[in-house]
Amino acid sequence: MKKKYLKLKENKKKIHITESQYMNIFENMENEIRTENPDGTVEIDNFDLISSMMNEDQNGDKVYFCQIVRRQKDNPQFYYAYNAADYLTYYLFHSSQELLSAKDEIKTICKKFNARAMFYLNPRSASQVNNYVNNVLLPKLEGIRGGERTPDNIARRNKDKSLEKYRSEWGHEEEIAYGESKDNDLKFPGRDICHVDVDSDDPQKIQTTIDFLKKAGVDVIIDDGNNTNGSNAYRSMNNGLHVICPDKNQVRGIDFSVVDKGVYMGRWASVSVEIDKSVLLYALATPNGYDIQNKIQDRKYQAFLKTGNRHQEHYK
DSSP, rough: OOOOOOOOOOOOOOOOHHHHHHHHHHHHHHHHEEEEOTTEEEEEEOOOHHHHHHOOOSSEEEEEEEEOOOOOOOOGGGTTTTTOOOEEEEEEEHHHHHHHHHHHHHHHHHHTTOOOOOOSSSOEEEHHHHHHHHIIIHHHHHTTTTTTTOHHHHHHHHHHHGGGGGGTTTTTGGGTTOOOOOTTTTTTTOOHHHHHOOOOOOHHHHHHHHHHHHHOOOOOOOOOOSSSSOEEEEEEETTEEEEEEGGGTTTOOOOOGGTTTTOOGGOOOSSSETTTEEEEEEEEEEOOOSSSHHHHHHHHHHHHHHHHSSSSOOOO
16 A cells, blocks of 8 residues: 655644744754764763653653663674664653662773663653563463473463453553563553654755654654753764654655655655654763665655666665
């Protein structure tokens, strides 16, 4: 079925940004939270930015999930093709105070293992996760004997009527499973925060993306160089741009293929909308740049010129 794209409607919502701030967007943010070191490494510290976006739950049920990941792209000597990362540890935070109290520990782990701290801005329900693990996941794991799953036992567990009362909790493995799609308003209502990922350091592509966001009514709050509170964007490790958006429905229908000359690049697209995916909390690593991506994009664009097919995902 042909994918439909929502027609972009201009929102009259006021944009809280001055012309001088818009012209100096990258200088202001880069000075504050992205540091290029003499040894070629880049340090990104988003603790202030992210802590300012956290909302404390008075009932204590909502928690924010933070994961420290050692990635293949930062440590190619440790990995092979089908082992892209190690997940070193994780944290559950109830408030911005808890996050900031763990700042030194998180930075120490990241520096020691050349890892990145990733943070989910949409909070999880602690009770739902606990109920799923205790009432659904653990009974299923009882079907593992001697390191192997027992088919008969698994089948029995899957048909076990004692688990039926927990059916409403089935599927909450997505609460804790990295990389699973969590864009489901029926199962996970209220997860509205997303971020627009610009995988390019091309100023024209970045500016085009910002223009799209402004037309969609997304406030662009720029750091003035002295204070990160209120800012909703940061430069990425490779000097791209991540813009955090409060409502995914404002941006999910935008056809960002315009940034790539109208060609759909698939996983190599310059701009993507990441719904309920993690943002970068802290990292100290050597950036890899966009050389490979730029070469593949050029190859796909040349294929488009020959074939006229805008969907170039299958062209390697």
